[in-house]
Amino acid sequence: MTKASNVFGRKLVLLVCGLSLLTIFGVSIVYRANHPNMAVHAKKKTSAMGAMASGMGGLQAMMAKAETEPDNVENLMELANAFLMMRAWDRALVFLERAKALQPDNVIILKSVGICYFQKQMHEKAVEVYERILAQQPDDALSHYNLGIIFKHYLNDPQGAVRHFRAVVEMPNADEEMKKHAQAELNELEKM
Template sequence: MTSNSNAVPGLFPGKIVVFLLAVGLMVIFVSSVFYRLQNPSRTVVRQEAPAGGKSMKALAKMGNMGQIRDLMQALQKNPEDLPTLMSLASVFMEMGAWDRAALFLQDALNVEPTNKDALNFYGICLYQKKDYAKSAEVFSQLLELDPDNPMAHYNLGVMQKYFLDKPDEGMENFRRAKALAPQDPRLTKLVNEELEATHGSAK
């Protein structure tokens, strides 16, 4: 992930990676499990690359291509199948193909505009595409549906503080995130660091 010139050196990039990557991995795992439950014959068995053969990275990419092919075939039969659209988005997010993932998430939101997972992942993709204003808008839409979502508050706060010149609103979202997840040590640590950087002490 690339950082923005307005980001605090050594502070912002690692923080956003923690939350966005965690969310991305979560959706990939959940979608993968769901898809395999629906298609038990597609369970993947890991194999070691033979000596002198393809690298593990190449094999993993081949596996993604096979999954994408299967999912695209399923989508041709039912273009508005939400689980298939979400699974395709997850695979492309895993590959770092944010443009492609965003397209399938847009399709998913056309099918179900209030789908919270789709909004969350779309916001992440937009961030990766450096469309920070739109990303903040999507996280705001998510909070309208789920006002007690601490990760959405945190991510919106990041957009506001580092990219949209709205530090006060960003700090308010950081505080809200902390209040909503007091038992989450990772989130609490990140928010405290933001508050300390701005005010000198966590509040």
């Protein structure tokens, strides 16, 4: 008898669930019929990266603009950033060097140049760029951190690394996450 009641109970639960789903489906159809203009519209990207993502046409347009407007730093930076996103360091560096020639003290350009040099394993050149940034902005935590990484891991200069990691840790306006990473690097250096 209990086995039969378990089967009946299961059938009843399944029937109730099925009727509930049919009711939800029916209400949905009626609602859609009464509101035919209901639609979701997605926004299109209009940035340079959006243009690049929509195809090579956007990238080609920016490159054509670089030929007709060679002094347009904003366009050169958009091109460089597009190639940075693709990890095409050599291509990005071409446009960054052109932008740097037009605005040699632009810190944003210099930071991107430093990234390219680092990624191309041109560590001495990256050091020159980051030190140039620090000459203009001594409290640039990211440049100090990057120099610490280069000195510790690539140039075998633990004293230089300590100096830059300590600068990050002691900097009141530095990002807390960066401070934690710099402190961890310092802790490793102290164990050596």
